[in-house]
Amino acid sequence: MQLKVIKADGTEEGYLHTKVLATFVNAFVEPAESSISVARELAEAVTFYLYSKYSSNKITSNEILSIIQAVLSSTGHDAAAANLAEHNCKRDLLRARVEVTKYDIQKISDAVRLRQSIAVQPANCWNKSKIINDLIAEYNLDRTTARTVASMVEEKILAAGFRCVPADFIRFLVLLQTQAIFSAQQQLQPRHDARQTAVSSPPLLSSDRKMRGSPKSVNNAVMDGRLRQPQNGLCPVEV
Numbered sequence: 001m002q003l004k005v006i007k008a009d010g011t012e013e014g015y016l017h018t019k020v021l022a023t024f025v026n027a028f029v030e031p032a033e034s035s036i037s038v039a040r041e042l043a044e045a046v047t048f049y050l051y052s053k054y055s056s057n058k059i060t061s062n063e064i065l066s067i068i069q070a071v072l073s074s075t076g077h078d079a080a081a082a083n084l085a086e087h088n089c090k091r092d093l094l095r096a097r098v099e100v101t102k103y104d105i106q107k108i109s110d111a112v113r114l115r116q117s118i119a120v121q122p123a124n125c126w127n128k129s130k131i132i133n134d135l136i137a138e139y140n141l142d143r144t145t146a147r148t149v150a151s152m153v154e155e156k157i158l159a160a161g162f163r164c165v166p167a168d169f170i171r172f173l174v175l176l177q178t179q180a181i182f183s184a185q186q187q188l189q190p191r192h193d194a195r196q197t198a199v200s201s202p203p204l205l206s207s208d209r210k211m212r213g214s215p216k217s218v219n220n221a222v223m224d225g226r227l228r229q230p231q232n233g234l235c236p237v238e239v
Helices: 017-027 033-053 061-074 078-097 108-120 128-139 143-160 167-198 206-212 215-227
Strands: 004-006 012-014 058-060 099-101 164-166
Touching: 004 061, 012 143, 017 033, 017 061, 017 078, 033 061, 058 061, 061 078, 078 143, 099 167, 128 143, 128 167, 143 167, 164 167
Parallel strands: 004 058, 099 164
Antiparallel strands: 004 012
16 A cells, blocks of 8 residues: 655645655755765665554655654764755745735736735735645646646746745646646656557566555656756755
């Protein structure tokens, strides 16, 4: 059975080893080959520990983050553990500063009125979960893909340093990133089909099934790994 991760918003999603690996890679900041090799070994150790330890098959994302930080500190990578902690604090602070408004901005005078209206009545706070739920409801995306899209959009918003973002602009970014994921899936599908035709895989052992999950979750893991590449150090990758 695949391990379930309880996110900060209370929703659950399947555990993805690639997210833990990406967190370790980003914590080392410098994407050197030696760092990637160490990150891979530490991520495999964390995944093995989680499946061995948590018989209830559920764990919170904060618990996983704490385990990753503990592993980094206990293996002599204190700087990486500090980088990870600082990154998460900074991300939470940036999230709290972003406001979303439905005000339609077409010209400079609209922007002025927007600022005046915010001074009287603050806009809505940034909420990544709303993007996820809207994608599931409107486009019938699975939760893992929807969360990946939302995380990519959030990364762009936070990296740009926006403090007030129109809802229409967020929707544009969501559609753009969703299209990018669909294009990536189409590029991966022929390779996946070719491997399935050329090689007849042996039956999975029960332990392999637990670690690898269903074909859909495997595809999601591949997609997640492709899309969540390190970008010059720390980037908003969640566990």
